[in-house]
Amino acid sequence: MKKKGIWGFPEEQQPGGQAGALQLYAEFPRNQQAETLQVVRVQKSPWFIIIWEKLTDKVPRPKRVNIWCCYSRTIVFYKKPWTEDGKGEFQRWLMIDHVLRCDDVVEFEGERFEVGTGQVQWHQGAWYICMWARRKQKEL
Numbered sequence: 001m002k003k004k005g006i007w008g009f010p011e012e013q014q015p016g017g018q019a020g021a022l023q024l025y026a027e028f029p030r031n032q033q034a035e036t037l038q039v040v041r042v043q044k045s046p047w048f049i050i051i052w053e054k055l056t057d058k059v060p061r062p063k064r065v066n067i068w069c070c071y072s073r074t075i076v077f078y079k080k081p082w083t084e085d086g087k088g089e090f091q092r093w094l095m096i097d098h099v100l101r102c103d104d105v106v107e108f109e110g111e112r113f114e115v116g117t118g119q120v121q122w123h124q125g126a127w128y129i130c131m132w133a134r135r136k137q138k139e140l
Helices: 031-036
Strands: 024-026 038-041 048-056 066-071 074-079 092-097 105-108 111-123 126-135
Touching: 048 092, 048 105, 048 111
Parallel strands: none
Antiparallel strands: 024 105, 038 048, 048 126, 066 074, 074 092, 105 111, 111 126
């Protein structure tokens, strides 16, 4: 059976957790979007948290979509099968930026975490990105 998620934690199986409980440390204005993120601590490995962000419900289900992650925060939903648009590019449903990127620092329950990679998943009629973050050592 193929594991779902990056690490295979149960918390990566479906969206959930506390909304609005995450504080972002960013040099550009993304903090207003933090309340849309859901975060849950991994029960078996409490030094990890799982962060869920709903991306869109405007793109069809996986059978009609090819997903491509590019740059540091951009996700492109291309039409499946791959078809050109007549201008040398592939047809797409949507291009969207998500809130977090690798190496961002977030705070949850008084602890700081460094964000790792993510995986785009389909759940109950919507697309989400599931990202993990590992507790940072306290700076001396």
